[in-house]
Amino acid sequence: MVFVVLDRVAPPPAPATVVEPPVRGPWRALNSPATRVPSHGTHGLGQTHAIDLLLDPTDGSRPRFGSGPQWRAAAEYPAFGRPVHAPLTGTVVRAHDRRRDHRARSGWLSLAYLLLAEGFVRQVAGTRWMVGNHVVVEAPDGTCAVLAHLRRGSLRVRPGDRVTAGQQVAECGNSGNSSEPHLHVQLTDSARLAGSCGRPITVRGGAPDGSDGLPGDDELLGTDAPRVM
Structure with missing residues (x-):
């Protein structure tokens, strides 16, 4: 989901950081930096290279937008x-x-209400209201991984905890400025999102042949041909 925030200047060019997949299964990309940069239409809150992931099983269990209430x-x-x-x-x-x-x-109708009313209120209220429940992990080189819109009560970690790549830290939710349950992932140069610069991201094993990659919009993570940005 796009955060409604004031824009900032583009961050300087930087090499992509290779990360482990934050989810398992058929997750489809939306607002991917492999399709456009800035991926969410803004550099604000370090979102230049952010990506949204939605679980989309082949059985059609994910409700389609506009198909019901x-x-x-x-x-x-x-x-x-x-x-x-x-x-x-x-x-x-x-x-x-x-x-x-x-x-x-x-x-x-409900999406317009989210974008025009709720999003504005959350922007005024502050960053936590935008990202909802979230975890930020800082690597030794200072790169920060942000996982947003998590389920309330699902966090398994606290500030100061050491975590290993691949370790479960929470569950996917629908908190903050989110239109449906999904995971928002981004890398930044600071744990303080306001004023941070986004960093390029790519996923280990994201390509069909097991090489590192990143799905574009509407492509499956680790299934379709990746494009690294």
């Missing part, structure tokens, strides 16, 4: 409650677990 319970989406793993080895520097998981916006 304007609002749906978050639990109707297969991503809700699925494990989220640390993409980097490092130290947890931020962990927030108090925001509620709200209902998904599954139609144009």
Whole structure:
């Protein structure tokens, strides 16, 4: 989901950091930096190279946008409650677990309300209201991995904890400025998102042949041909 934030200048060029997959299964990319940069239409909050991942099983269990009611319970989406793993080895520097998981916006009317009303209120309220429940892991080189929109009550870590790449740290939720349960992932140069610079990201084993890669919009993580940005 795009965070509605004031823009900032583009960060300087930097090589992509290779991370471990933060999720397992058929997760589809949305707002991917392999398709456009800045991926979310803004450099604000370090989102230049952020990517959204939505669980999209082949059985069609993920409700399709516009196919039913304007609002749906978050639990109707297969991503809700699925494990989220640390993409980097490092130290947890931020962990927030108090925001509620709200209902998904599954139609144009409810989505417009999210973007024009709720998003504005959350922007004024501050960063935590935008990203919802989240974990930030800082690697030894200072790179910070941000995992956002997590399920309330699901965090398994606290600030100061050491984590290993691939370790489960939380569950996918629908907190913050999110239209449906999904995982928002980004790398930044600071744990303080306001004023941070986004860093390029690529996923280990994201390509069909097992090489490192990143899916573009509507491509499956680790399944379709990747494009690294």
